[in-house]
Amino acid sequence: MIALWLALQVEHYLTQDEALAIAVPGADRFVAAPITLTAEQGEAIRRRVRWAVPAEWTIYIGVRGDAVAGYAAITDVVGKYHPITFAVGVTTDAKVADVAVMTYREEIGSEVRERRYLDQFPGLGTDSRIQCTGARRDLNYISGATMSCEAIALGTRMVLHVIDEVFVRRPEAARAYLQEEPVRQSRMRMGAMLRIAAHGEGAKEAIDAAFEEVARIEKIITNYDPDSELSRLNAAAGDGPQEVSADLMAFLEAMRRWTDETDGAFDPTVGPVVRAWGFFDGNHRVPSDDELEALRKAVGRDRWNLERSAELAGGAALDPGAIGKGYAVDLAVAVLKARGITSALVDFGSTQYALGAPPGRDGWTIGVRDPFKEDGVVCTVTLRDAAFSTSGGYERCFEAGGKRYAHILDPRTLRPAEGTASASVCCADATAADALSTALYVLGPEAGCALAEKLKVETLLIDPEGRQTKTAGW
Ligand code: AMP
Ligand code: MG
Numbered sequence: 001m002i003a004l005w006l007a008l009q010v011e012h013y014l015t016q017d018e019a020l021a022i023a024v025p026g027a028d029r030f031v032a033a034p035i036t037l038t039a040e041q042g043e044a045i046r047r048r049v050r051w052a053v054p055a056e057w058t059i060y061i062g063v064r065g066d067a068v069a070g071y072a073a074i075t076d077v078v079g080k081y082h083p084i085t086f087a088v089g090v091t092t093d094a095k096v097a098d099v100a101v102m103t104y105r106e107e108i109g110s111e112v113r114e115r116r117y118l119d120q121f122p123g124l125g126t127d128s129r130i131q132c133t134g135a136r137r138d139l140n141y142i143s144g145a146t147m148s149c150e151a152i153a154l155g156t157r158m159v160l161h162v163i164d165e166v167f168v169r170r171p172e173a174a175r176a177y178l179q180e181e182p183v184r185q186s187r188m189r190m191g192a193m194l195r196i197a198a199h200g201e202g203a204k205e206a207i208d209a210a211f212e213e214v215a216r217i218e219k220i221i222t223n224y225d226p227d228s229e230l231s232r233l234n235a236a237a238g239d240g241p242q243e244v245s246a247d248l249m250a251f252l253e254a255m256r257r258w259t260d261e262t263d264g265a266f267d268p269t270v271g272p273v274v275r276a277w278g279f280f281d282g283n284h285r286v287p288s289d290d291e292l293e294a295l296r297k298a299v300g301r302d303r304w305n306l307e308r309s310a311e312l313a314g315g316a317a318l319d320p321g322a323i324g325k326g327y328a329v330d331l332a333v334a335v336l337k338a339r340g341i342t343s344a345l346v347d348f349g350s351t352q353y354a355l356g357a358p359p360g361r362d363g364w365t366i367g368v369r370d371p372f373k374e375d376g377v378v379c380t381v382t383l384r385d386a387a388f389s390t391s392g393g394y395e396r397c398f399e400a401g402g403k404r405y406a407h408i409l410d411p412r413t414l415r416p417a418e419g420t421a422s423a424s425v426c427c428a429d430a431t432a433a434d435a436l437s438t439a440l441y442v443l444g445p446e447a448g449c450a451l452a453e454k455l456k457v458e459t460l461l462i463d464p465e466g467r468q469t470k471t472a473g474w
Contacts, residue, residue: 009082011104013113016074016087020060022100023089024070027062028204033177035059035166045161048126053158059167061174062089066201068174070097071163077155079106079148086152088159094168096121096130099156109145112152117142121156126164130157179359182344183207189214190222190325190348198336198344199359206339210332210346217328221251221320223271223280230320234271238314241305251320251327252310258323258435259301261455265439267411269299271317277416279407280319284398286405292414299411322408326351326389326434333430350390351434354383371422371462378462381426389433391441392422393464408441419444421464426474427457445469 014022020030035057037045045053062069071090076083082105089097099121101113111117120139124130132139132149141149167174182197183204194214196207220229229248236242244252255268273295278284287295298315305311312318320327325348332346333353343356345364354364363384370376371392381388393406393416410417423441425433436457440448445461449469452459458474 009105009107011110012102013104014087014100014102016102019074019087019100019102020062020072020089023072023087023098024060024062025089025097026064027069028065029063029183030060030072031063031177031181033059033061033167033174035162037162037166041165045158045165048161049154049157051154051158053162057162057166059163061167061177063178065204066178068092068171068178071167071174072097073159073163074102075155075159077151077158079109079112079151082106084112084148084151084155086155088156090160090163090168092168092171094126094160094164096124096156096160098122099152101152104148106148109142109148111142111145112148114142117145117149117152124156124160126160130160182358185211187211190218190328191224192325192349194328194332194349195347196332196336196344197347198341200341200343202339203341203344206336206341206344209339210335213331213335214328217247217251217331218324220245220247221324221327223318223320230318233310233312234317237312237316241309241311244310249306249310251324252306252318254327254431254435255318255320255323256306258432258439262436262439262443262451264301264411265442265451266322266435267299267301268318268320268322269301269303269316270409270411270414271319272298272315273409273414274319274321274407275317277405277407277409278398279396282396284400284405286400295414299414322391322438323431323435325349326387326430326432329353329387329430329434346430348430350392350395350437351387351430352389353387353430355385357384368424368460369422372466378468379460383426386426386428387430387433388424388426389430389437390422390424391437393420393441394422408438410442417442417444419463420448421462421466423448423462424460425452425457426459427455432457 037055060072074087076085085103086101091097099118104110129138130153131137132141132153182199184197185207186195222228258266276287303313303316329346336344346353357363363382365380365382367377368379370378396407405416408417420441423437425436427433452471458471461469
């Protein structure tokens with residue numbers, strides 16, 4: 001009963017993001033900087049605040065574009081019996097920017113969260129007393145909420161002096177945090193989450209441009225939009241040569257190249273077979289032998305021609321699924337590079353590219369997914385100017401009649417490839433990594449490893465029993 005009564009007293013007014021946005025107006029993102037005060041700093045601040053301050057702080061550096069817009073910290077100070085949680089923002093010239101109350105736990109006095117009290121704080125500096133009781137007070141308290149008012153004043157004093165000490169007096173320390181911490185953004189593209197992290201000046205604008213580039217190519221090469229240029233080409237199968245844009249032609253040439261390099265283990269003409277198994281729309285089923293036999297004539301390298309323009313044989317359809325994300329990653333990387341970015345990670349989930357390395361590091365560390373454990377990793381790889389891709393039987397698979405069917409098809413049998421749980425590839429570009437991880441999955445550990453050695457790429461293949469086969473250089 002008492003616990004319930006106490007629980008009911010807790011009032012949440014603002015989330016952390018909301019409070020930080022109030023505390024540092026104009027910031028478009030925050031970088032969290034964990035700070036431990038030295039004994040001397042703690043003592044110096046204690047004298048200015050007239051109260052002992054904790055040694056551990058998380059200071060949120062508010063950033064707008066590439067510049068520091070201000071700082072904030074979230075603190076808990078006890079009002080009468082319980083802590084009040086609030087955010088305090090501080091400007092780059094050590095003035096209180098604003099105060100925002102997040103959680104209030106006292107029985108009375110919650111008026112402290114109102115603007116009539118908090119509006120007194122913006123503009124107060126390190127030379128202000130920031131006190132609402134006593135003879136030398138410079139704030140008006142709200143009667144009935146005196147202790148809570150004093151708690152907010154004390155917390156504001158603490159945050160102001162801590163931020164002044166660690167960052168306002170040493171802006172280079174804040175800049176060092178910003179350099180260490182990349183700008184990160186994620187958006188849904190091609191039915192998956194695309195995450196881009198980039199360091200350096202102009203990183204945010206470069207990331208925006210990279211997302212736009214991926215959206216642009218997605219419109220052309222997706223087979224999930226019947227109006228995309230690739231879908232229209234597929235729909236014109238059997239109608240003779242078709243004019244295609246330079247963008248689509250470049251993509252088709254990449255598909256053709258990797259079909260040839262893998263001797264058809266990667267083969268985008270499996271499109272109609274992917275649909276027959278229901279891997280395209282999720283209506284999974286096991287097609288009959290006759291059905292697969294009938295589809296056989298739609299599949300193969302000779303079913304499409306790129307000599308002058310693009311031409312597909314009747315019934316043929318190209319599936320971009322095994323190479324499209326890698327292709328898009330390479331285009332995104334080209335945009336980042338063109339904008340002067342030298343350190344970034346473009347992560348499309350199964351396919352990634354590591355551009356340069358984070359400051360002071362050897363490369364970007366990528367976890368190789370455990371095919372038997374969601375969220376598990378079997379090992380990590382550190383990459384610099386290299387691509388990585390994994391194809392896994394755990395994705396989009398289904399069970400029927402006690403048998404598991406995975407979404408990667410062996411173009412020779414038109415059935416899900418067996419003998420591989422996952423195939424990971426490291427190589428120079430993401431298009432190759434994506435196409436090859438699919439192809440090596442189809443080929444299985446022995447033939448897959450042999451092809452990887454021949455193409456001078458690194459691979460780690462895991463079979464359904466968990467046995468690992470790797471190239472010498474993995
Ligand atoms: P990934 O996850 O990159 O290995 O791509 C797998 C997707 O590519 C599947 O969901 C199918 O749409 C398509 N696909 C399946 N088997 C093949 C294959 N042997 N060659 C090319 N694309 C394939
Ligand atoms: Mg692939």
